[in-house]
Amino acid sequence: MAELKLGKYTVETGEDGYMTNPDQWNKEIAEEIAKQENIKELTPDHWNVIEFLQKDYKEKGSIPTIRRLKKVGGIDTKELYKLFPEGPVKKAARIAGLPKPKSCV
Amino acid sequence: MKNLVILGAGTAGTVMANHLVKKLSVKEWQITVIDQDPRHFYQPGFLFIPFDMYNEKQVTREKASFIPKKCNFILSEVDNIDAEKNVVNIKSGKKKINYDILIIATGSRIVPEEVEGLAGSSYYKNIFDFYTIDGAVKLRQFLQTFTKGKLVLNIAEIPIKCPVAPLEFVFLADWFFTKKGVRENIDLTFVTPLSDAFTKEKTAAVLSTLLNHKNINIVTDFSISKVDSDEKQIVSFDEKNVEYDLLVTIPTNMGSSVIERSGLGDDLEFVPTHRSTLQSKEHDNIFVIGDATDLPTSKAGSVAHFEAEILTENILRYINNLELKEEYDGHANCFIESGFGKGFLIDFNYDVEPVPGKFPFPVIGPMSLLKESKLNHWGKLAFRWIYWYVMLKGLPIPGITATMSTKGKQID
Ligand SMILES: Cc1cc2nc3c(=O)[nH]c(=O)nc-3n(C[C@H](O)[C@H](O)[C@H](O)COP(=O)(O)OP(=O)(O)OC[C@H]3O[C@@H](n4cnc5c(N)ncnc54)[C@H](O)[C@@H]3O)c2cc1C
Numbered sequence: 001m002a003e004l005k006l007g008k009y010t011v012e013t014g015e016d017g018y019m020t021n022p023d024q025w026n027k028e029i030a031e032e033i034a035k036q037e038n039i040k041e042l043t044p045d046h047w048n049v050i051e052f053l054q055k056d057y058k059e060k061g062s063i064p065t066i067r068r069l070k071k072v073g074g075i076d077t078k079e080l081y082k083l084f085p086e087g088p089v090k091k092a093a094r095i096a097g098l099p100k101p102k103s104c105v
Numbered sequence: 106m107k108n109l110v111i112l113g114a115g116t117a118g119t120v121m122a123n124h125l126v127k128k129l130s131v132k133e134w135q136i137t138v139i140d141q142d143p144r145h146f147y148q149p150g151f152l153f154i155p156f157d158m159y160n161e162k163q164v165t166r167e168k169a170s171f172i173p174k175k176c177n178f179i180l181s182e183v184d185n186i187d188a189e190k191n192v193v194n195i196k197s198g199k200k201k202i203n204y205d206i207l208i209i210a211t212g213s214r215i216v217p218e219e220v221e222g223l224a225g226s227s228y229y230k231n232i233f234d235f236y237t238i239d240g241a242v243k244l245r246q247f248l249q250t251f252t253k254g255k256l257v258l259n260i261a262e263i264p265i266k267c268p269v270a271p272l273e274f275v276f277l278a279d280w281f282f283t284k285k286g287v288r289e290n291i292d293l294t295f296v297t298p299l300s301d302a303f304t305k306e307k308t309a310a311v312l313s314t315l316l317n318h319k320n321i322n323i324v325t326d327f328s329i330s331k332v333d334s335d336e337k338q339i340v341s342f343d344e345k346n347v348e349y350d351l352l353v354t355i356p357t358n359m360g361s362s363v364i365e366r367s368g369l370g371d372d373l374e375f376v377p378t379h380r381s382t383l384q385s386k387e388h389d390n391i392f393v394i395g396d397a398t399d400l401p402t403s404k405a406g407s408v409a410h411f412e413a414e415i416l417t418e419n420i421l422r423y424i425n426n427l428e429l430k431e432e433y434d435g436h437a438n439c440f441i442e443s444g445f446g447k448g449f450l451i452d453f454n455y456d457v458e459p460v461p462g463k464f465p466f467p468v469i470g471p472m473s474l475l476k477e478s479k480l481n482h483w484g485k486l487a488f489r490w491i492y493w494y495v496m497l498k499g500l501p502i503p504g505i506t507a508t509m510s511t512k513g514k515q516i517d
Contacts, residue, residue: 066328067262068372078330081342087300087326102401 006032018100025097033095046083049075050096063093063101107134110193110204112183114140117395117409118210119171123499124417126173137202138172139195141182145171146238147492152270154241155248156281171497186367188388206390209376211361213266213396213404219357220261221331232352253290254350259339260297261329262357266396266404271355272312273442279319280444294322296347301325305458308451311475315443360397375399381431383416392416402435402455410496411436414507436509440485448481450474454509460516465504467513
């Protein structure tokens with residue numbers, strides 16, 4: 001268990017830097033995490049991805065894959081990589097205050 | 106008379122038929138097994154075909170010979186499953202088959218069409234898979250004259266069956282080209298969508314060191330967007346590219362098309378399955394085993410073998426209206442060929458990643474876990490015989506239990 005200072009907030013995170021208490025999440029915190037991930041500004045397109053992740057996680061209990069983002073969320077994969085370069089789901093999930101996606105075996 | 110129907114007579118379906126025929130009364134139950142292909146392949150052997158270590162004959166047997174005589178074996182493609190009506194529709198004779206209990210064991214298959222440009226005219230020219238008998242045989246032909254250039258192995262997407270097979274391929278390729286005396290003219294590169302050589306941390310560390318030692322390049326976090334076969338390069342979604350002369354691909358793995366036609370699958374047509382009972386999440390009288398499930402463990406023959414023991418017990422419980430046993434723990438056990446006559450062995454489950462130690466018996470082993478040894482290589486080769494003569498018949502393998510044991514393991 002660790003703590004992370006983000007602007008005026010302090011949030012609980014795991015050792016991997018992902019938030020562990022979803023109640024602490026808010027949009028300002030998301031903006032701060034985004035900066036740490038080298039994303040200067042969260043545009044409506046970013047929010048579209050973040051909100052889909054949150055909604056799908058709530059319904060399914062797991063972080064959607066790139067394939068699912070495309071198939072169910074209608075998010076083009078190339079676009080996704082432009083929004084969240086290098087490991088988009090990992091980054092977007094962290095910004096969305098969700099756990100680190102588990103890669104399966 | 107009641108009907109138990111098994112779809113798919115690969116590893117999992119065959120083992121289930123052999124288990125159940127011993128447990129169910131022939132007066133009460135008719136067991137029907139359906140498969141579209143008369144040939145049973147020992148798929149782990151596909152890895153060795155490109156390097157001329159095994160031939161087609163050694164990995165192929167007649168399916169019917171492994172199905173118990175008391176079962177009704179039908180050779181046909183299954184068109185769809187109507188889970189509301191408890192009916193399976195098969196293509197041959199357009200017949201309907203009713204079931205009281207259904208076991209889905211239709212495995213997983215590669216779908217090259219999922220990646221733009223992959224299934225084009227270069228497929229089987231300088232692009233090959235080795236997850237099918239055709240791919241493995243054609244790749245063997247190609248390798249006979251391939252003496253210089255860039256060999257790239259790419260995993261398109263995960264999960265894939267036998268997640269260690271791509272690594273084994275590059276290890277064996279290194280050995281193969283060394284024996285031919287052309288290794289220095291060949292550039293070997295392993296390109297993966299993962300952030301490391303393997304999904305499990307400790308194993309990844311050991312295998313990365315080995316790749317390095319063998320002078321095999323690794324490119325991680327590469328999510329393939331397309332194959333540009335004119336320029337001979339693979340391109341990622343974030344526009345990185347890797348050039349090849351020979352591309353060995355592990356295309357997207359998906360569940361059988363019958364799952365799609367029946368509307369029973371997830372995004373990759375794997376069937377949502379309860380992780381410890383193996384019952385389908387949507388239908389109480391449907392059970393799922395082997396590569397066809399969506400479970401977060403390896404898609405491997407050993408997994409099918411372990412699951413079969415627990416599933417047999419649960420089918421009997423289901424028939425007798427008893428609560429199902431929540432027993433399956435994700436146990437998997439895989440040999441990893443590392444070339445030059447050596448290999449590794451890993452043993453793990455949903456919660457415990459592979460660690461060093463001795464297997465299957467503490468201290469005496471004789472196999473070493475997560476450590477390279479000659480014996481592990483011989484173990485892998487012996488496994489073909491165990492597969493045909495012990496495993497498919499549903500017989501126990503001495504010292505190896507369905508759930509994972511931590512005996513003899515160095516767990517921190
Ligand atoms: C290259 C390679 C190396 C491997 N190495 C290892 C290893 O070292 N160790 C290990 O444990 N595992 C290994 N495996 C994995 C192992 O082979 C599989 O996990 C195992 O065979 C899974 O069994 P299954 O019964 O679920 O699927 P399968 O054995 O693939 O059987 C599925 C069956 O369903 C049938 N089927 C599918 N759809 C239909 C339909 N619509 N109608 C009728 N029939 C249908 C198919 O014809 C097939 O016979 C390897 C696999 C490959 C490809």
